[in-house]
Amino acid sequence: MAGLALIAALQLPAAVPQCATCHPTEAAAHSQTRMAHALVPVLDSAFARNLPNHSLSESNGGYSFDYRVVGQNLAVTTVRGLDEAQGLIRWVVGAGDQGQTPLVETRAGIAQHRVSYFPRLQRYGVTVGDDPGASANAEAALGRIWNKNDLRACLNCHATSVSSDLKSFTPGVQCLKCHPGANEHALGHGTPFNPGKIGAEAQVRFCGQCHRVADAPGGNALETIRFQPLRLMKSKCFASGKLTCTTCHAAHHDALRNDAAYYNGKCLNCHAGLPHVRQQKAGNCIGCHMPEVQLGQTLRFTDHDIQIVKAGVAVQK
Ligand code: HEC
Ligand code: HEC
Ligand code: HEC
Ligand code: HEC
Ligand code: HEC
Ligand code: HEC
Ligand code: HEC
Structure with a gap:
């Protein structure tokens, strides 16, 4: 799976003073918002925390889904009879108000997982936009593969400072997303954009x-x-x-x-x-x-x- 991984959370370069030093009120308030947590490490998600200790399964004799914690991540196996596929989940999209959808690293690329968790309803279900019923095969049961442009769009709305290879980003909608120019400003140059x-x-x-x-x-x-x-x-x-x-x-x-x-x-x-x-x-x-x-x-x-x-x-x- 190497080469496909969505890995690093980007830190501000050490030379840029953190916004919180000069704007403690805004920083403290924003850190509590769902926008700041629009992308979460999988083990912090309601998706991972509420998994039952039995498999989840599709309706109509479809695939079943088994999850297993591996280090900081969650491995998923989809299986029906002898047909089996595996993926790795590092990140979950959504702060956990209405829906949380994992991103799965698969052999074929990064997929939007077919299973989402719906916190208000306290249940797992098919991801919004996907067809209910049985999947065509084990790979398809992992989820829909996103091409690079769609994945970039997804991260650009749910994360900040996304690198062009999509491998490093700061999860969530953070200061720089709404205040372009703020890094230069933090170094003493100019005033950032203020919506x-x-x-x-x-x-x-x-x-x-x-x-x-x-x-x-x-x-x-x-x-x-x-x-x-x-x-x-x-x-x-x-x-x-x-x-x-x-x-x-x-x-x-x-x-x-x-x-x-x-x-x-x-x-x-x-x-x-x-x-x-x-x-x-x-x-x-x-x-x-x-x-x-x-x-x-x-x-x-x-x-x-x-x-x-x-x-x-x-x-x-
Ligand atoms: C060294 C202190 C310092 C740091 C670090 C700093 N700011 Fe500021 N910021 C200020 C001061 C002082 C003002 C008010 C004067 C001004 O508008 O430049 C301000 C103003 C602002 C404004 C309002 C601009 C306007 O037009 O109303 C925004 C937005 C802002 N800062 C965002 C940020 C963000 C985001 C960061 C982190 C990347 C940051 N600041 C880091 C000192 C700082
Ligand atoms: C006239 C008041 C008003 C304005 C203006 C307004 N909102 Fe809302 N917004 C609300 C109310 C009321 C709710 C629901 C609060 C509740 O759940 O009790 C809400 C909820 C939301 C939600 C949560 C999801 C939902 O639809 O319930 C989002 C996201 C949102 N607003 C974004 C925006 C954005 C972006 C704008 C500007 C385009 C905006 N709002 C302008 C009143 C407003
Ligand atoms: C970079 C993309 C992005 C921008 C820019 C953005 N938002 Fe959001 N916003 C999101 C996402 C993603 C969520 C959903 C967070 C979640 O629940 O996972 C959200 C959620 C919200 C909510 C609902 C939070 C709640 O109560 O659940 C409000 C309100 C909101 N945004 C208002 C705004 C306003 C106002 C602006 C402009 C000043 C804005 N957003 C700009 C991406 C963005
Ligand atoms: C154009 C920006 C944009 C793109 C692209 C985007 N989202 Fe979102 N997403 C939002 C905004 C804004 C919200 C908050 C309002 C809402 O729920 O529609 C949101 C909310 C969500 C939620 C939480 C729903 C809730 O209310 O709890 C999930 C889950 C989600 N998105 C998943 C995804 C996934 C997965 C992708 C990509 C594969 C994606 N989104 C792509 C902007 C975007
Ligand atoms: C029980 C439902 C209800 C509530 C609560 C309500 N409205 Fe209305 N409103 C209506 C209906 C129905 C109309 C259409 C005109 C009518 O039948 O009086 C209307 C019409 C209006 C209009 C159009 C102008 C007019 O007078 O016809 C405005 C503006 C308005 N409402 C604002 C408000 C505001 C502000 C509040 C809260 C203080 C409010 N409404 C509370 C049902 C409601
Ligand atoms: C989703 C967009 C969004 C994000 C993310 C965001 N801000 Fe803002 N910020 C705004 C808006 C909108 C205003 C203008 C508020 C107003 O005038 O009502 C603002 C205003 C400010 C101001 C000017 C003071 C004020 O309240 O008018 C500062 C300073 C600031 N933000 C700092 C930050 C810092 C620091 C962060 C990150 C911790 C941050 N902002 C994240 C949207 C955002
Ligand atoms: C910034 C000012 C502003 C705010 C805030 C505002 N309105 Fe209005 N609203 C207007 C104006 C202007 C009109 C058009 C009046 C007309 O056509 O006579 C209007 C029209 C309406 C109408 C009539 C719509 C129709 O189709 O005929 C309703 C209902 C209404 N407003 C309800 C509300 C409610 C409820 C809120 C709060 C959630 C609200 N407004 C907040 C300015 C505002």
């Missing part, structure tokens, strides 16, 4: 490099539900020119969950005067205007296209 100092649309598009601004292939509205920048830009609120990601999500923090009062406050900043709004002040604005939408069997996302929702329609436009 808080650009216009609303520019910031939405900046976050949209990863959170996405383009329609899903085929324009399937339901699939775009996880593309918050694309959805937000469809809303009339966005047309105000003042609404951006950091209006509702403080930098260096996760999204606040189940906090109606916090989000009501954001809406009221622009809508306080309307009779309807005065009447609903104690209600939950996002519950009616930014509902959660189920995507497939395993994921849920918040519709960022703020609008008047019609009952019984999953995705409005």
Whole structure:
């Protein structure tokens, strides 16, 4: 498997002062976010921690999956009868909110593992986008092989400072990803890019490099539900020119969950005067205007296209 391995976690060169020396508050807050942990060493993942002590298996008499700790990694064997294949997992994608998907090093290249763990549902299942049922053979059961460009895209959204051979990277979305120029700045040269100092649309598009601004292939509205920048830009609120990601999500923090009062406050900043709004002040604005939408069997996302929702329609436009 040598030559295919996704190995090193890159450290800052020793000569560059760490951001935390001068920005302790931002560094401490950011280290607690899911973005900072969007790629995790396998043994730190919920995927590895929750494995049962029996094999997992596909439905309809398909392949079974056996996992075994080898040093800091997890070896996986897929088997049905005499057909068997092996792979090695070092990294798992996803911080563990809704889904975690391992990357598997196989004989044929690096694959997105066919099995994911869904922490909110507390169960293992077929990775989103893969067909359920039995795999064609043991190699296919390990997962879908990614070509180098797709793998690069995957790492560029879930890791930082990815080298061109993809062998070294800092896991997670770290400072330099949002503040280009910060290393030079840390050495005393210039001011880094600050996404808080650009216009609303520019910031939405900046976050949209990863959170996405383009329609899903085929324009399937339901699939775009996880593309918050694309959805937000469809809303009339966005047309105000003042609404951006950091209006509702403080930098260096996760999204606040189940906090109606916090989000009501954001809406009221622009809508306080309307009779309807005065009447609903104690209600939950996002519950009616930014509902959660189920995507497939395993994921849920918040519709960022703020609008008047019609009952019984999953995705409005
Ligand atoms: C030696 C101290 C020092 C180090 C190390 C340092 N900074 Fe700064 N940083 C500052 C000071 C002082 C300011 C405010 C003045 C300025 O804008 O340059 C600042 C400002 C910033 C700003 C705001 C820029 C703006 O336009 O509002 C960002 C973002 C930032 N730093 C990020 C970083 C990151 C990321 C790192 C690590 C790669 C880092 N800094 C390392 C001292 C430091
Ligand atoms: C380099 C890619 C990248 C960029 C740039 C980026 N994000 Fe993210 N973001 C991610 C990934 C990946 C996750 C998923 C982390 C996970 O749960 O594994 C995420 C998750 C989030 C979450 C959800 C965290 C939670 O509560 O679970 C919020 C909110 C968020 N990002 C906001 C932003 C904002 C605002 C910006 C722009 C200032 C931004 N992101 C820029 C990749 C990125
Ligand atoms: C264009 C950027 C981009 C690419 C490419 C990308 N992701 Fe993500 N990924 C995100 C963002 C943004 C999120 C957070 C929002 C969401 O879940 O859609 C995320 C979330 C996830 C999650 C966590 C879901 C959750 O909410 O818990 C997993 C697992 C994941 N990605 C796996 C992958 C894998 C595996 C690859 C590549 C083989 C990949 N992603 C490629 C941007 C990207
Ligand atoms: C996902 C993108 C993202 C990442 C990663 C990120 N920041 Fe920021 N940072 C922002 C945004 C957005 C702002 C602007 C906040 C605002 O103006 O509301 C900001 C602002 C700052 C500022 C200026 C002070 C302020 O709060 O306005 C500093 C300093 C800073 N970040 C340091 C860091 C350091 C250090 C890290 C790594 C530990 C880091 N940031 C990681 C998005 C990010
Ligand atoms: C930065 C200001 C701003 C913020 C913050 C904001 N909105 Fe808006 N919103 C607007 C503007 C401007 C319009 C368009 C008004 C019009 O067309 O009369 C609008 C329109 C709407 C509409 C009507 C949409 C339609 O399709 O007719 C709804 C519903 C709405 N907002 C709800 C909300 C909710 C709920 C929140 C908080 C989650 C919110 N808004 C936050 C500025 C904002
Ligand atoms: C008007 C307020 C508002 C704005 C603006 C906003 N968000 Fe959100 N966001 C929310 C709410 C509300 C949630 C769900 C919180 C909960 O789970 O209780 C959320 C959740 C998320 C999540 C977690 C996954 C999900 O869909 O539930 C991500 C990622 C995210 N937002 C990214 C972004 C990005 C990127 C932007 C800018 C394009 C943005 N948000 C702008 C209100 C907002
Ligand atoms: C119980 C669901 C519900 C809640 C809670 C709710 N809305 Fe609405 N909202 C609606 C419906 C339905 C409409 C369509 C007009 C109508 O029937 O009154 C609407 C219309 C609107 C409009 C368009 C202008 C208007 O008055 O018709 C805005 C803006 C708006 N809501 C903002 C808010 C804000 C801000 C909050 C939180 C303080 C909120 N809504 C809470 C259901 C709700």
